[in-house]
Amino acid sequence: MRYIEHSPDLPAITDITSRVEDRTCTLRWRWPDGLQAVYIHKGPGGGEHPEEDSRPPGSLKLYTREEYKAGGGYYDRLEEIGLVVYTVFARVTENGETLLVRQRDGENRTTVSAGKARIYYAIDRKRGLFRKEQTVHMTITAEVPVGREVLCYVKKRGGYPADKEDGIRFPFVQDFAPGRNALPPIEIGKDDHIRIFFTDGPKYGRYYELVPE
Template sequence: MHYIEAGSDTPIIRELTHHIDEGQCTLRWLWPAGIQAVYIHKTVDGLPLDRPSGAELKLYTRDEYKANNGYHDRIEGIGRLVYTVYACLLQEDGQTLLIQPNGENRIALSTGRARIYYSIRYKGGWFKKFKAAQIQVTTEVPLPADVLCYVKKQGVYPVSQDDGTVYPFVESFAPGRNVLPEIEIGKDDYIRLFFTDRQQYGQLYELIPE
């Protein structure tokens, strides 16, 4: 698929909106003059691509849009969705899709907050300098590694991401129970899990200690 960046005089998608009702998402937008078709890209629980391959795109014509009063997509499960609508230009060498730097052709939405349960088990004797901590994470959806972090603090449990030493996770979490390898910490250390970005991920997930 061939892409070009939209310019000041290029027809672009405007006022992209969404509506969710009974498991169906409806997208609507203003069609620019001269554009008879668009390609739609959908990302589930991931980052959108600027130049997706043809196999990842869905063709949708202006006539279909008029007949259906928008674009309709069935939603299954919960998580974060990102839709990108690319205006399609017909040129001598084929179809060209427009990348809009202003982002007006892209919309992100949440279909409900997925629940993430976690627990931490400690093992160690009273007279040892260190103890073992094992983290277990149970999630309803696939979870990228950078969504969560764990914070360690001496003496008491940390109360926020900034209240102690922050450690990132290096592997993603699969749906279901994930039992992580034991880690060695000081006998007076305590651990809690937090979102790496509460404002961003708190809208998508609910973090629940067990």
């Protein structure tokens, strides 16, 4: 598989549109006469486009005209956050070799916003009648995979911490899978309070929204 530069006698993808709803992206485009299949590349926004490389990347998905007609477009679940770029390459063959038509005009490319992924958190405190400590159960519910380095929890005596520096900060020791993540219970003092924060608000606040349940 390799690129071939677009020329007037080669097919080109045009009129590409995109729509995102419930974290599903729908792509539609105009199929040139005679073209039976395309390859679709998906990558992060802000980076280099795949056609700038000398050879096509490995992360390409073959999609046929029949599949497109049956589904009324191309549908893709967005597990990413931030900007996502889709590039649709016309596929042609020459002497049994697969060629991808490289379009320098960008008409075969569209950018969508996957938005901020929400991270819901819940903190449940329980204390026995005659105990000096209290047991804390924390639950993280994520829309997408979240690395352990994104979040931390802060413990403060006598009141709730106002930010990540307002108390003793602790890291999480495991990544968070999409869905509900119930963390092992921890023991804290009877006058201690806990809150969850981003480890780097300006950095991770661009991609995630931290929401108390």
